[in-house]
Amino acid sequence: MSATTWAWLVLLLPLLGSILIGLSFKLVPARVAGIVGTASIGLAFACGVAMLVNLLGQDPDARHHASSLWDYASVAGLDIKLGIYVDQLSTFMVLVVTGVSTLIHLYSFGYMRSDEGYHRFFSYLNFFVFSMLLLVLAGNFVLLIVGWAFVGFASYALISFWYRRTTATKAGMKAFVINVVGDIGLVLAAFLIFRELGTFDYGAVFAKAPHVFSTNEWTVTAICLLLLVGAFAKSAQLPLHTWLPDAMEGPTPVSSLIHAATMVTAGVYLIARTHVLFVLAPTAADVAAFVGLATLLVAGTIAIAQTDLKRVIAYSTMSQIGYMVMGVSIGAYAQGLFHLMTHAFFKALLFMAAGSIISAMANRQDIDRMSGFWKAMRLTSILFLVGSLALAAFPLTSGFFSKDSILAFAEARGGMYFWMAIGGYVGAFLTAIYTFRLVFRVLPGDPCPEAQHLIESGELYHGPPINPATEEEEDVEVGFPGAHHHIAEQSKPMAVAMAVLGFGALFAGLIQVPGVSDVLFKFLDPAFANSPLSEVHPSVGAEWRGLVIGGLISVLGIGVAWLLWVARPEWPALFRERLRPVYLLCLNKWYFDEAIDLLVVRPALAIGRFANRTFERVVVDGLVIGAEDVVGSGGRLVRLAQSGYVRAYALLLVVGFAGLALYFLLSSS
Amino acid sequence: MNVEWYVVLSSLLFAIGATGILIRRSPIVILLCLELMLNAGNLALVAFSRMVGNQQGQVFAIVVMVVAACEVVIGLGLIVALFKRRLPLDVDALKELRG
Numbered sequence: 064m065s066a067t068t069w070a071w072l073v074l075l076l077p078l079l080g081s082i083l084i085g086l087s088f089k090l091v092p093a094r095v096a097g098i099v100g101t102a103s104i105g106l107a108f109a110c111g112v113a114m115l116v117n118l119l120g121q122d123p124d125a126r127h128h129a130s131s132l133w134d135y136a137s138v139a140g141l142d143i144k145l146g147i148y149v150d151q152l153s154t155f156m157v158l159v160v161t162g163v164s165t166l167i168h169l170y171s172f173g174y175m176r177s178d179e180g181y182h183r184f185f186s187y188l189n190f191f192v193f194s195m196l197l198l199v200l201a202g203n204f205v206l207l208i209v210g211w212a213f214v215g216f217a218s219y220a221l222i223s224f225w226y227r228r229t230t231a232t233k234a235g236m237k238a239f240v241i242n243v244v245g246d247i248g249l250v251l252a253a254f255l256i257f258r259e260l261g262t263f264d265y266g267a268v269f270a271k272a273p274h275v276f277s278t279n280e281w282t283v284t285a286i287c288l289l290l291l292v293g294a295f296a297k298s299a300q301l302p303l304h305t306w307l308p309d310a311m312e313g314p315t316p317v318s319s320l321i322h323a324a325t326m327v328t329a330g331v332y333l334i335a336r337t338h339v340l341f342v343l344a345p346t347a348a349d350v351a352a353f354v355g356l357a358t359l360l361v362a363g364t365i366a367i368a369q370t371d372l373k374r375v376i377a378y379s380t381m382s383q384i385g386y387m388v389m390g391v392s393i394g395a396y397a398q399g400l401f402h403l404m405t406h407a408f409f410k411a412l413l414f415m416a417a418g419s420i421i422s423a424m425a426n427r428q429d430i431d432r433m434s435g436f437w438k439a440m441r442l443t444s445i446l447f448l449v450g451s452l453a454l455a456a457f458p459l460t461s462g463f464f465s466k467d468s469i470l471a472f473a474e475a476r477g478g479m480y481f482w483m484a485i486g487g488y489v490g491a492f493l494t495a496i497y498t499f500r501l502v503f504r505v506l507p508g509d510p511c512p513e514a515q516h517l518i519e520s521g522e523l524y525h526g527p528p529i530n531p532a533t534e535e536e537e538d539v540e541v542g543f544p545g546a547h548h549h550i551a552e553q554s555k556p557m558a559v560a561m562a563v564l565g566f567g568a569l570f571a572g573l574i575q576v577p578g579v580s581d582v583l584f585k586f587l588d589p590a591f592a593n594s595p596l597s598e599v600h601p602s603v604g605a606e607w608r609g610l611v612i613g614g615l616i617s618v619l620g621i622g623v624a625w626l627l628w629v630a631r632p633e634w635p636a637l638f639r640e641r642l643r644p645v646y647l648l649c650l651n652k653w654y655f656d657e658a659i660d661l662l663v664v665r666p667a668l669a670i671g672r673f674a675n676r677t678f679e680r681v682v683v684d685g686l687v688i689g690a691e692d693v694v695g696s697g698g699r700l701v702r703l704a705q706s707g708y709v710r711a712y713a714l715l716l717v718v719g720f721a722g723l724a725l726y727f728l729l730s731s732s
Numbered sequence: 733m734n735v736e737w738y739v740v741l742s743s744l745l746f747a748i749g750a751t752g753i754l755i756r757r758s759p760i761v762i763l764l765c766l767e768l769m770l771n772a773g774n775l776a777l778v779a780f781s782r783m784v785g786n787q788q789g790q791v792f793a794i795v796v797m798v799v800a801a802c803e804v805v806i807g808l809g810l811i812v813a814l815f816k817r818r819l820p821l822d823v824d825a826l827k828e829l830r831g
Contacts, residue, residue, distance in 0.1 A: 705830055707828065707830025709823045709824075709826070710755075710757070714754055
């Protein structure tokens with residue numbers, strides 16, 4: 064079978080899984096739904112591997128294929144096919160998405176076992192994977208937008224999965240609205256592309272673009288900036304990032320899959336996919352790189368001050384995606400995608416471990432309450448540590464190689480990009496600090512009561528079910544989290560999924576070690592050969608220099624975290640007091656929510672109120688009420704004739720007909 | 733005989749019927765007066781039909797009879813219903829249609 068046939072199978076399997084599980088609700092036991100859901104994604108991963116094997120059998124420069132099933136829309140000069148585009152980039156994304164998804168499905172199989180909405184969860188999750196695969200396999204901008212909107216919906220549905228929790232439904236709406244802002248940018252970009260190039264098809268667009276656009280022409284810059292609006296909203300970059308921390312209201316596997324490993328990297332994929340346009344619009348690419356840099360720094364500072372376990376990891380996700388966006392924008396395409404892959408591994412792992420800890424805490428997420436989990440949950444703790452080491456780019460872990468490959472490229476490009484690399488190292492320092500702040504506060508020390516309970520009885524602590532955001536007590540029926548979730552120590556599927564990811568988080572970087580192995584870049588580079596920036600290559604020496612610097616910074620950051628939260632635990636409070644304005648700024652997330660409220664939400668409400676007061680009340684109501692008055696007064700006049708005396712009506716009738724007869728008699732004579 | 737006599741008689745009957753409707757209050761009498769007016773019309777139709785010399789007027793007279801029969805059914809039905817509900821059999825007392 065050809066690569067495209069395998070790709071169609073990759074798309075078909077999760078869709079089938081979603082439909083089957085959705086329709087067989089109540090017909091099959093929950094276990095079956097979980098097995099079907101996991102198996103469909105696992106098979107999709109197998110098909111993805113087959114696709115890769117097929118591509119590897121071909122000449123590196125001929126590894127791109129388009130295929131279409133039927134016309135999606137064919138009107139008035141528009142010819143859109145239901146087509147996919149298989150090349151190194153989409154194959155890579157398919158493998159990352161299906162691979163990580165399989166493990167997260169496996170994890171959910173154990174984690175969500177006590178939840179009332181088990182079928183619904185797996186149906187949504189499979190639908191999400193289908194949408195994400197549609198997004199990365201789409202062969203034209205229209206299907207890309209379809210997949211883009213589908214993942215937005217899946218994200219909304221899964222954030223609001225516990226739909227009787229008000230905080231969750233609000234977070235879902237927020238995510239959806241902000242993502243729609245991004246969708247509008249993407250749709251407008253597609254319109255502009257069609258106006259200028261007359262086609263939506265990837266192949267044709269990228270072939271024509273260099274001949275139609277001159278460098279930095281305003282149209283191509285506008286297209287790229289609009290694409291960036293879409294990418295920023297989906298990938299939670301400044302200033303459209305505020306939905307991501309709130310999205311942590313969803314179940315932890317969702318945070319792991321959608322809001323860490325796959326969907327939020329769609330923006331990175333989009334920039335890499337349209338790199339031909341970004342090469343023609345260097346200004347837009349620089350904007351993207353600066354936003355990525357700003358995001359990674361801002362998110363890093365916020366993460367240091369937050370106390371919600373999942374939110375800290377969410378901010379670290381934002382920050383790591385900042386690296387990727389910066390990477391693919393400055394031309395480090397393969398490097399950015401490399402970081403995307405390793406990040407998917409260690410961040411998914413970190414969320415899984417966090418989910419396990421939160422289960423043991425009876426759904427509480429506040430790190431101030433946690434301590435001593437090293438003694439209570441050894442497996443989870445080890446894997447949490449592994450994920451943290453990779454996130455902090457500890458030497459020889461996967462994050463170490465991938466993050467520094469981006470920064471080494473920036474350094475090699477020189478000029479202002481050199482300073483971006485410096486900013487990236489500052490971000491790496493922050494990353495190490497906030498990551499090990501989590502580790503040092505959660506793992507060591509005397510066990511907290513929940514952990515103590517687990518050690519003594521070997522069973523999970525069962526507090527009253529509460530909403531971690533509002534501390535309100537809640538129900539455990541459908542629409543709420545079940546009575547309890549599960550921990551990796553007591554659930555085989557969870558332990559297996561986490562162990563595999565832990566292996567990936569530790570060793571996935573070894574496929575791409577400067578001067579030693581070059582598996583990934585050799586595979587990906589032909590897809591970006593048409594970019595002039597593919598000429599830039601940091602020397603092996605420079606890369607190793609970057610790696611040493613990165614490793615030192617990581618170790619230094621971990622040391623600082625150790626100093627602050629283990630050796631001198633009284634210091635953080637001291638800092639909070641001395642640097643109160645800075646602390647408040649970080650604690651309140653740089654006031655982005657407030658700023659958006661002030662700049663967008665309030666003006667919109669004010670305009671609405673103004674329109675209500677003037678236009679609605681005066682013009683619309685004037686017309687409507689005026690018409691009503693005319694009809695009403697006419698009716699009052701006619702009512703006078705309706706006396707209710709039948710004989711009076713009869714008299715009127717007789718007189719009227721007599722008058723009429725008289726008139727005709729007179730007029731005819 | 734001349735057609736005028738018939739038309740005069742018809743007009744007279746019609747006027748009597750109309751007057752009855754206007755001055756009487758019993759629904760039964762009003763129904764009778766209505767019949768009277770319809771049959772005044774029938775008489776005129778038949779008379780003119782004879783005058784013209786074809787049968788169209790007579791056919792119309794039969795149609796009017798059918799309509800009259802239907803009307804009587806409904807009218808008497810209404811009166812029976814009024815009686816069953818013990819409402820006054822007086823059209824002036826029934827003025828719920830007042831606007």
